[in-house]
Amino acid sequence: MDLTGPCSVARHFRGNPSMKVLLLCPSLAGAGVERRICTLLKALVEDGVDVQLGLLRNEGEFLQDATHGPLVFIPCHSLLTNMVRPISRYPDMSTVFTGMYQIRKLLLKLRPDVLVTFTLETTIPMYFVSHMKPGRQVKWIISEDSNTAKATFDGAFPRSSLLVRYGLRRIYRRADHISCVSRAVRKSVIRAYGVDDSRLSILHNPVDLDKVNTAVNEVPIMDVGDGFIVAVGRLVRVKQFDLLIRSFAQASKSSELRLVILGEGEEQQALVRIADRLGVKDQVLFLGFVDNPWVYMSNARMLVLTSMHEGFGNVILEAMAAGCPVISTHCGGPEDIIRHRENGLLVDPNHKAIAKAIELLLDNPGLAQDLAKNARLGLHRYDPRVICSQFRGILEEVAISDRQRLVKACEH
Numbered sequence: 001m002d003l004t005g006p007c008s009v010a011r012h013f014r015g016n017p018s019m020k021v022l023l024l025c026p027s028l029a030g031a032g033v034e035r036r037i038c039t040l041l042k043a044l045v046e047d048g049v050d051v052q053l054g055l056l057r058n059e060g061e062f063l064q065d066a067t068h069g070p071l072v073f074i075p076c077h078s079l080l081t082n083m084v085r086p087i088s089r090y091p092d093m094s095t096v097f098t099g100m101y102q103i104r105k106l107l108l109k110l111r112p113d114v115l116v117t118f119t120l121e122t123t124i125p126m127y128f129v130s131h132m133k134p135g136r137q138v139k140w141i142i143s144e145d146s147n148t149a150k151a152t153f154d155g156a157f158p159r160s161s162l163l164v165r166y167g168l169r170r171i172y173r174r175a176d177h178i179s180c181v182s183r184a185v186r187k188s189v190i191r192a193y194g195v196d197d198s199r200l201s202i203l204h205n206p207v208d209l210d211k212v213n214t215a216v217n218e219v220p221i222m223d224v225g226d227g228f229i230v231a232v233g234r235l236v237r238v239k240q241f242d243l244l245i246r247s248f249a250q251a252s253k254s255s256e257l258r259l260v261i262l263g264e265g266e267e268q269q270a271l272v273r274i275a276d277r278l279g280v281k282d283q284v285l286f287l288g289f290v291d292n293p294w295v296y297m298s299n300a301r302m303l304v305l306t307s308m309h310e311g312f313g314n315v316i317l318e319a320m321a322a323g324c325p326v327i328s329t330h331c332g333g334p335e336d337i338i339r340h341r342e343n344g345l346l347v348d349p350n351h352k353a354i355a356k357a358i359e360l361l362l363d364n365p366g367l368a369q370d371l372a373k374n375a376r377l378g379l380h381r382y383d384p385r386v387i388c389s390q391f392r393g394i395l396e397e398v399a400i401s402d403r404q405r406l407v408k409a410c411e412h
Contacts, residue, residue, distance in 0.1 A: 023051065024115060026056045039206045139177075184309075216297075228260045236267060297319045298324060305334065316334055
């Protein structure tokens with residue numbers, strides 16, 4: 001069906017109340033966002049939503065988890081690849097150009113009613129595509145899963161921060177709706193980009209309890225015993241694993257206690273040197289990326305998150321689902337999940353406060369057990385079916401508002 005005008009789109013909505021939804025992600029290589037997309041995809045398909053997953057690169061460790069719904073990948077044309085080669089030394093710019101081509105092709109091929117972009121790698125090229133003459137109207141939702149706005153204000157782009165802020169402000173104001181993963185992210189989007197509150201919603205990440213319950217019974221790839229603290233995430237500056245290692249060195253009262261870090265990143269060698277300098281090199285284990293982090297969480301004394309800022313904090317929910325007590329710094333998203341001393345501990349982002357919290361749980365196993373028990377009791381709010389229902393409500397509200405606007409346009 002060729003829908004080229006607003007009246008045609010209005011008739012389409014009237015005659016076919018179901019929506020066609022396209023979730024758009026750069027790839028399935030990563031961690032939190034990619035796992036969230038796979039969980040949402042599965043829940044939406046099971047709920048009967050006509051949904052497809054579009055990728056700019058057909059790669060990633062989570063491809064095996066994206067089997068519940070149709071996955072679409074359109075490779076970049078070789079001619080365009082040759083055209084952008086002169087600017088290949090500016091990878092961000094060439095990625096935008098190739099992304100524009102791929103997204104445009106996806107929209108023409110799939111003709112979705114609602115498009116949801118995840119991460120700036122799809123959001124930025126979609127902004128430019130949205131200015132092109134469309135074959136049909138598509139409602140655009142940005143899924144804001146990390147606190148990009150706060151990172152911008154904190155100087156993540158120091159060379160051109162004013163230009164970046166201006167550009168992102170234009171991009172986020174162009175979208176029809178922005179789904180924020182936490183209250184902290186929502187607050188940052190309003191502050192940084194001046195988006196009207198009526199176009200924002202909060203949609204927390206889901207946690208697949210059934211998957212975690214199955215995974216915790218598997219055998220870990222490396223046996224590290226049960227006397228350890230676990231941390232999970234990319235080894236990058238914003239995660240502040242250096243702060244965690246310093247806190248661990250201060251709190252560790254026994255050479256038998258270990259810190260197990262699951263994740264990869266450019267800071268690993270620097271972190272190894274820090275552990276060596278603090279005398280805990282033999283107690284800090286870097287296991288890299290693992291397919292099943294939950295089996296380690298289920299056997300750990302606690303999980304500690306020391307991020308500078310977090311959009312939400314998926315690992316906190318996953319640790320709670322695995323029955324692991326959690327400690328987190330005050331860093332945004334985790335404050336939507338943790339109620340201090342009820343289902344976890346929230347502490348200031350300094351090594352003394354973190355070390356004190358670690359010591360508290362090590363010395364009080366009863367408290368740790370109570371925190372883990374209370375945390376698991378509250379996880380029903382993050383069931384994929386609950387989050388899927390909320391997400392579907394957002395999708396339908398955006399689609400209906402479009403339909404009402406289009407119907408009015410047809411009546412004049």
